[in-house]
Amino acid sequence: MYKVGIGYDVHQLQSGESLILGGVDIDFDKGITGHSDGDILIHSVIDSILGASSNGDIGRHFPSSDSKWKNYSSIKMLNIIYNELIQEKYKVEHIDAVIILQQPNISQYIEKMKSNILKSLNNIDSTISVKATTTDYLGFIGEGKGIVCQAITTLIKNS
Numbered sequence: 001m002y003k004v005g006i007g008y009d010v011h012q013l014q015s016g017e018s019l020i021l022g023g024v025d026i027d028f029d030k031g032i033t034g035h036s037d038g039d040i041l042i043h044s045v046i047d048s049i050l051g052a053s054s055n056g057d058i059g060r061h062f063p064s065s066d067s068k069w070k071n072y073s074s075i076k077m078l079n080i081i082y083n084e085l086i087q088e089k090y091k092v093e094h095i096d097a098v099i100i101l102q103q104p105n106i107s108q109y110i111e112k113m114k115s116n117i118l119k120s121l122n123n124i125d126s127t128i129s130v131k132a133t134t135t136d137y138l139g140f141i142g143e144g145k146g147i148v149c150q151a152i153t154t155l156i157k158n159s
Helices: 040-052 074-086 107-120
Strands: 002-015 019-021 024-026 030-032 090-100 127-133 146-157
Touching: 002 040, 019 030, 024 107, 040 074, 040 090, 040 107, 040 146, 074 090, 074 107, 107 127
Parallel strands: 090 127
Antiparallel strands: 002 030, 002 146, 019 024, 090 146
């Protein structure tokens, strides 16, 4: 039986912050504001996995009100979710994500992002797709004020 979940995350971009996407620290003059490391790719992947498995959302498992998660690695959060909630009941069949930002061009980092996600999921035999697009200078993303990511995950129940 297949189960599908969707995840979405949006954050502001600000000078002086790190830009971490898929566990990759990208050299850029702005970064993501957030309680953890702000990795919106991983946050949306986590929410899509939690949605597909009917396990709530990222805020339930890693509340921003808990200082334990301040500046915490989102890749480590994904590993916790996978090891504690998913791997015994489900196999991750496929993850598809799209990062929406105006700058910088992140195409050279995508393979490393996919590799980091697979490692965090204990190198499972799954397919991962990560894409990036812009808004052609429209809205807060086009103005360089924010960044968005959407992800969808397909799980198969273990037999």
